[in-house]
């Protein structure tokens with residue numbers, strides 16, 4: 001059975017986001033993390049495409065809607081909320097030290113490596129060629145030229161404000177390599193980050209996978225391919241949890 005499909009009378013959670021690109025469940029690694037985590041936790045869900053502006057207060061995606069009509073945004077808040085409400089035990093057996101490593105791993109992936117991904121996709125000209133063509137393929141033709149240019153302006157401001165965008169390409173690649181070195185060392189030769197499946201595996205799958213999937217001869221993708229243990233981890237999680245795409249409902 002498709003693991004994302006609600007069975008029997010289970011009401012579905014709905015993950016709101018954008019259409020998959022480049023073999024990734026979502027253009028957003030945060031959404032890929034969330035969907036992968038839902039699969040690992042055994043929580044059925046469906047997806048809906050956001051049309052227009054995201055409905056989250058932050059204006060960001062992904063966000064979910066619950067069967068009782070709540071809208072919850074921010075992938076980490078969603079994981080924490082569902083863990084508490086649905087009794088998810090994925091991380092229940094982590095030791096205090098593993099929890100500390102998991103937190104630092106999350107910050108490294110989400111607050112730092114992410115911005116190098118953003119830079120290589122949105123700021124680097126050949127990355128943006130692919131973003132423009134593939135992220136916006138569902139946009140109305142009259143807006144297909146305008147929306148990517150306006151979006152790019154905003155993203156450039158974000159990546160400069162965050163700081164990564166103030167470096168040159170060589171330095172940004174070094175920053176990404178430092179992150180990948182750390183993640184690779186933490187994974188080591190294990191099948192999963194902590195020796196048994198946990199939320200950390202959804203995070204590594206999403207963010208390392210996003211590096212690997214960035215097309216157009218991207219130096220970040222080439223760099224990520226030099227980490228065979230990380231590549232194998234991404235392939236393992238994909239094989240275990242992504243045999244079926246999620247079912248889509250209208251938003």
Ligand SMILES: N[C@@H](CCC(=O)N[C@@H](CS)C(=O)NCC(=O)O)C(=O)O
Pocket residue numbers: 027028029030059060061062073074075076
């Ligand atoms: N902390 C948020 C981050 C989500 C995030 O940054 N999403 C990006 C897409 S990858 C976004 O919505 N960007 C649009 C914007 O910043 O306006 C989470 O974990 O969900």
